[in-house]
Amino acid sequence: MLDFKLEDIDGILVRYNVALEKEMTPDEAAEELYPKDELIYPIAKAIYEGEEDDVVDALKAAIDAGKKPIDLINDALMVGMGVVSQLYDEGIIFLPNVMMSADAMLNGIDYCKTQTTEVPEPKGKVVCHVAEGDVHDIGKNIVAALLRAAGYDVTDLGRDVPVDEVIAAVVKEKPILLTGTALMTTTMYAFKEINDKLLEKGIKLPFACGGGAVNQDFVAQYDLGVYGEEASDAVKIADAIVASGDDIEKLREEFHKH
Amino acid sequence: MVKKYTSMAYAKADDMLFGNSKFPVKAGLGLEIGAGYTTPELNYAPRPQAGKSKEKLVKEYERITTDAMARMVQIGAPSIVLETEHVEQMSNNPDWGGAVAHAQKTIMEEYHDEYGIKCALRHTIGDIREDRDYLQLRGDKYSTFMEAFEQCAQNGADLLSVESMGGKEVFDYSILRNDTAGILFGIGVLGSMDMEMVWSDIADIAKKNGVVAAGDTDCAQANTAMFIAGGLLDKNLAHTTAIVARAISAGRSLCAYESGATGPGKDCGYENTIIKSIAGVPIAQEGKTSTCAHSDLMGNLTMQCCDLWSNESVEYHGEFGGTTVQCWSETLAYDCAMMNTSLKLGKAKDLRDILTLSDKYRDPQGYVLAYDNAYKVGQAIAKNGSNNYLRAKAAAIECCKIVEEGINSGKLRLTRFETNALAKVKADLEALTDDADKFMSDNLTKFKQEVAVFKTENYGL
Numbered sequence: 001m002l003d004f005k006l007e008d009i010d011g012i013l014v015r016y017n018v019a020l021e022k023e024m025t026p027d028e029a030a031e032e033l034y035p036k037d038e039l040i041y042p043i044a045k046a047i048y049e050g051e052e053d054d055v056v057d058a059l060k061a062a063i064d065a066g067k068k069p070i071d072l073i074n075d076a077l078m079v080g081m082g083v084v085s086q087l088y089d090e091g092i093i094f095l096p097n098v099m100m101s102a103d104a105m106l107n108g109i110d111y112c113k114t115q116t117t118e119v120p121e122p123k124g125k126v127v128c129h130v131a132e133g134d135v136h137d138i139g140k141n142i143v144a145a146l147l148r149a150a151g152y153d154v155t156d157l158g159r160d161v162p163v164d165e166v167i168a169a170v171v172k173e174k175p176i177l178l179t180g181t182a183l184m185t186t187t188m189y190a191f192k193e194i195n196d197k198l199l200e201k202g203i204k205l206p207f208a209c210g211g212g213a214v215n216q217d218f219v220a221q222y223d224l225g226v227y228g229e230e231a232s233d234a235v236k237i238a239d240a241i242v243a244s245g246d247d248i249e250k251l252r253e254e255f256h257k258h
Numbered sequence: 259m260v261k262k263y264t265s266m267a268y269a270k271a272d273d274m275l276f277g278n279s280k281f282p283v284k285a286g287l288g289l290e291i292g293a294g295y296t297t298p299e300l301n302y303a304p305r306p307q308a309g310k311s312k313e314k315l316v317k318e319y320e321r322i323t324t325d326a327m328a329r330m331v332q333i334g335a336p337s338i339v340l341e342t343e344h345v346e347q348m349s350n351n352p353d354w355g356g357a358v359a360h361a362q363k364t365i366m367e368e369y370h371d372e373y374g375i376k377c378a379l380r381h382t383i384g385d386i387r388e389d390r391d392y393l394q395l396r397g398d399k400y401s402t403f404m405e406a407f408e409q410c411a412q413n414g415a416d417l418l419s420v421e422s423m424g425g426k427e428v429f430d431y432s433i434l435r436n437d438t439a440g441i442l443f444g445i446g447v448l449g450s451m452d453m454e455m456v457w458s459d460i461a462d463i464a465k466k467n468g469v470v471a472a473g474d475t476d477c478a479q480a481n482t483a484m485f486i487a488g489g490l491l492d493k494n495l496a497h498t499t500a501i502v503a504r505a506i507s508a509g510r511s512l513c514a515y516e517s518g519a520t521g522p523g524k525d526c527g528y529e530n531t532i533i534k535s536i537a538g539v540p541i542a543q544e545g546k547t548s549t550c551a552h553s554d555l556m557g558n559l560t561m562q563c564c565d566l567w568s569n570e571s572v573e574y575h576g577e578f579g580g581t582t583v584q585c586w587s588e589t590l591a592y593d594c595a596m597m598n599t600s601l602k603l604g605k606a607k608d609l610r611d612i613l614t615l616s617d618k619y620r621d622p623q624g625y626v627l628a629y630d631n632a633y634k635v636g637q638a639i640a641k642n643g644s645n646n647y648l649r650a651k652a653a654a655i656e657c658c659k660i661v662e663e664g665i666n667s668g669k670l671r672l673t674r675f676e677t678n679a680l681a682k683v684k685a686d687l688e689a690l691t692d693d694a695d696k697f698m699s700d701n702l703t704k705f706k707q708e709v710a711v712f713k714t715e716n717y718g719l
Contacts (some may be wrong), residue, residue: 002611007698186309
């Protein structure tokens with residue numbers, strides 16, 4: 001077959017990612033961010049490495065040395081996950097690293113809970129679901145994992161969730177944010193029905209929607225809709241609500257990019 | 259017992275070309291696919307509100323069909339395939355799908371009778387074999403699933419397809435955790451087992467109704483990996499990992515043809531060039547004219563060996579140039595006119611190589627799917643063709659080897675992240691057993707523990 005000379009390729013494509021790649025390896029970048037406390041450091045490092053057993057071993061050591069299990073959730077586990085989130089946001093590590101770290105962190109939280117009667121305080125509650133008629137849930141699973149990793153209490157309703165079940169969950173859980181994902185055009189119409197039923201009940205909360213065929217124009221058609229282009233936007237939307245309130249217009253100004 | 263492919267349809271990669279397949283397929287109204295010319299394949303999605311009732315949905319598809327057929331005769335396109343990918347309402351209610359097929363085919367027949375335009379209707383049934391919590395591949399929904407094929411075949415669909423989901427529960431878990439064995443197990447083993455069951459039954463329905471069993475795609479898995487991988491700057495999944503998933507997917511999608519399908523394979527099966535090299539069946543592909551649906555870093559390359567050229571999917575609504583189905587079918591038709599002109603002029607192989615080369619070094623995915631390298635993956639599969647696990651593993655290992663060669667040539671330039679991810683996948687693959695039974699046993703044990711929604715009875719295990 002025909003082929004290029006090596007020097008001809010640059011005129012056809014520019015590999016911006018190679019040119020931009022940081023000199024530092026991910027491990028070196030993480031090392032710079034770990035907390036220095038000698039009891040906290042191994043916990044944060046084990047979370048970055050996604051090693052569940054090492055997380056528990058390091059937690060045990062910290063508890064044996066006098067740290068309170070409830071404090072370790074915020075001061076060690078969340079800090080370790082913060083390192084991972086920062087590196088992901090900066091484009092230094094990939095999503096699978098985040099998912100494995102999230103698994104390790106949640107395992108660590110479960111362990112801490114077994115060591116205390118105190119109840120950890122979540123940053124807020126979020127209800128997640130996949131639209132009725134739609135069984136594609138990998139996007140929702142990523143959203144839920146990232147939210148949990150960021151310290152939110154997630155009620156995951158699963159996939160193919162009937163509209164009324166979503167409404168009932170919002171009434172019961174009183175979340176700060178509802179999320180919905182969909183792959184198909186005709187299933188995402190359920191988002192509008194959820195919006196209308198929530199408003200009928202006088203419930204006004206941000207409803208972050210995204211996935212497959214979902215686009216900003218569609219989401220902006222209903223009053224509560226906030227469009228999320230990436231799964232990680234769900235965390236950013238939740239953080240924005242915690243920081244500055246749930247004004248939907250303000251959230252749209254920040255997250256509607258098109 | 260299905261007959262597995264253990265040899266290549268083409269003696270060499272250079273024999274593969276767009277618009278030409280070793281085994282062309284006659285379908286619909288005067289159309290022959292892979293018989294020396296390419297044909298546009300238009301795909302579309304109804305507007306959100308259209309799913310509210312059967313009547314609204316049928317009306318929506320009537321509008322779509324009329325718009326597309328009218329634009330094709332307005333611009334003088336000689337042929338068109340319409341692909342209706344079912345919304346869930348149509349597959350869960352087979353009579354809805356049948357009614358849509360009937361309405362569409364009636365309109366297409368009118369255009370064929372009046373203008374002689376060659377055309378065919380593909381219906382792609384939704385894989386509805388799930389309940390809220392689990393894949394239920396062999397449960398109650400299987401009969402509804404098959405009834406949806408039957409209704410469409412009886413009412414006007416010429417080509418039957420599906421984007422089947424077998425293995426997805428294990429794959430989804432594994433791809434987000436860089437678990438190479440899990441990716442291979444989900445796609446190459448579980449997915450292939452499900453394909454053999456589903457496609458034996460679809461082929462029977464097609465035969466009974468005198469229509470074409472057209473083939474599957476590993477959309478649910480390999481395209482999920484490609485979609486998560488995204489563009490050059492995205493960090494959600496290494497593109498080197500995504501292409502290994504793709505190479506594995508070729509063995510899975512090949513199972514449709516081993517079970518009685520004859521093609522054309524589905525547009526979003528980016529593994530189709532590999533499959534064409536082994537099975538010689540016509541294939542649909544999508545690329546630069548499917549940017550309405552997604553970005554894929556190989557917009558021209560995928561045209562290299564296509565027999566149908568598709569836009570993947572576009573929501574039906576208005577644009578300045580007409581409705582979306584008019585705009586995109588017109589673009590597809592001009593793409594096909596270009597390919598068909600090159601065939602008439604004897605310049606097709608040059609055009610094929612230009613299309614391939616324009617993307618070959620853009621990304622490891624395009625590099626491996628370039629027809630010369632795709633052929634090598636095909637050879638690895640055929641050499642191990644009689645065992646689903648071993649051929650998936652061989653395809654994955656060959657894929658890693660091809661990417662490494664590309665890197666060593668200096669032409670395929672990847673980031674350190676991508677090369678590290680490749681090294682990990684390669685090491686994982688090399689550590690895997692050659693004993694298919696042991697691999698099955700080890701992974702059944704592991705994923706029954708780790709993936710709550712994985713039910714072995716889905717696979718008859």
